[in-house]
Amino acid sequence: MYHGQSVSLILPTYNEKDSIREVINNFASLGVLDEIIVINNNAKEGTSQEVAGTAAREVLEPDQGYGAAIMRGLREARGQLVVVCEPDGTFLERDIFKLLEYSRDFDVVYGSRTMNDLIWEGANMGWFLRFGNWSVAKLMEMLYGATSLSDVGCTYRLMNRRALELVLATCRIKANYFGPEMMMATIRSGLKNVQIPLNYKERVGVSSVTGNHFVAFKLGLRMIRLILAKRFTKFNNPLPGA
Numbered sequence: 001m002y003h004g005q006s007v008s009l010i011l012p013t014y015n016e017k018d019s020i021r022e023v024i025n026n027f028a029s030l031g032v033l034d035e036i037i038v039i040n041n042n043a044k045e046g047t048s049q050e051v052a053g054t055a056a057r058e059v060l061e062p063d064q065g066y067g068a069a070i071m072r073g074l075r076e077a078r079g080q081l082v083v084v085c086e087p088d089g090t091f092l093e094r095d096i097f098k099l100l101e102y103s104r105d106f107d108v109v110y111g112s113r114t115m116n117d118l119i120w121e122g123a124n125m126g127w128f129l130r131f132g133n134w135s136v137a138k139l140m141e142m143l144y145g146a147t148s149l150s151d152v153g154c155t156y157r158l159m160n161r162r163a164l165e166l167v168l169a170t171c172r173i174k175a176n177y178f179g180p181e182m183m184m185a186t187i188r189s190g191l192k193n194v195q196i197p198l199n200y201k202e203r204v205g206v207s208s209v210t211g212n213h214f215v216a217f218k219l220g221l222r223m224i225r226l227i228l229a230k231r232f233t234k235f236n237n238p239l240p241g242a
Contacts, residue, residue, distance in 0.1 A: 002100045006034040008079030009096075011056065011087040012069035013043045019204035021050040023087040028055040030093060032100065037076050038087075041069040066155075067178025071171065074164050082164055086155045089204035090123065098196055099158040107191040109158040110183065112151035113200035122202030129153075132220050139224065140180065143231045146187045149195050152180050152223060156198055162239070163191055169238045173226075180223045181230075188235045 001007065009027055013020055024036060036056040040047060042064055051058045061072040070084060081103055085091055095111070102109040114134055119125050137149035159167065163186055170185045171178065186193050 001034060002032055002081065003104065005080040006078070007032055007100070008077035008082045009033050009036045010039060010070065010073030010077060010082065010084045011036065012039045012041055012066060012073060012084075013047055013087055014041050014066075014069075015044050016087045016089075016204070017044045017047045017050055019089040020047060020087040021054060023085075023089060023093065024051065024054040024056045026093040027085075027096070030096065032096065034079055035077070037073055039069040039073045039076075041065070063174060065174035065178070066176045067171070067181070068174040070178060070182075071168065071174075074168055077164070080161055081158060082160075083158045084155060085157075090201050091156045092199035092201065095156065095198045096158075098198065099156070102194055102196060103158055103160060105192070106194045107160050107163045108186045108193045110149075110151075110193065110195040111154040111156040111198040112149075112195050113154050113198060114150045115197035118197050118199045120199065120201040123200045124203055125200055129216060132216065136180070136220060136223050136227070140183065140187075140227050143227060144184060144187050146183075147193055147195065149183075150197075151195065152183065154198070155179060159186070166191065166239055170236070175222075176219055177222045177226060180226055184227065184230050185235075188230075189237050189239055191239075 038051050038056045038058045040058055040060050059076055061069050099109045114130050133151045133153045137152040141149040166189050167182055171181050173181045
């Protein structure tokens with residue numbers, strides 16, 4: 001619980017077998033979470049064994065893709081506040097308190113990994129990825145009149161139930177560029193959004209996306225196309241009073 005509100009954590013996993021147990025245990029030790037849900041998205045063999053015996057509940061989601069895993073997690077979560085984080089060891093678990101404190105004033109709190117002083121030695125956030133995430137975030141900020149954005153790819157974020165219901169009603173992307181779709185939906189809906197700097201550490205293992213610059217570049221182009229396309233389509237806001 002946090003200031004009387006229940007808190008759920010969603011951990012989508014595909015290739016995090018070597019880090020997920022420690023991440024779960026670190027989060028559980030903070031004493032603020034009411035539930036931890038691991039969404040096994042056709043994860044590497046042995047992942048379920050790592051999750052077993054921890055404080056987490058594992059849910060199998062066979063429909064492949066980061067977006068599919070997150071949407072399944074949102075449907076499973078019961079907390080009034082819902083946090084999403086990748087269990088690859090890159091995020092500092094105690095940064096959840098930053099997200100939670102900002103949730104007292106905002107519906108959605110997005111993390112950013114682009115502040116120099118919070119990028120740890122060995123983290124995969126060199127100039128290529130940092131500039132790419134920053135520039136696409138600024139494109140979104142400009143086109144949608146958003147609050148200051150500096151990272152379009154950070155997967156450590158928090159939303160309240162109102163934002164969760166909006167995302168479930170409006171987001172459809174199942175692949176890795178689900179994150180920007182969620183950001184645009186919450187911005188266009190009129191929800192109160194903010195982005196804050198978080199610590200970013202070295203990953204345990206190699207990412208299937210950011211571990212390859214060519215793959216990351218293609219993902220960035222998909223994000224840009226999505227941002228441009230959504231700007232010129234009508235947004236059917238399902239929120240009451242919108």
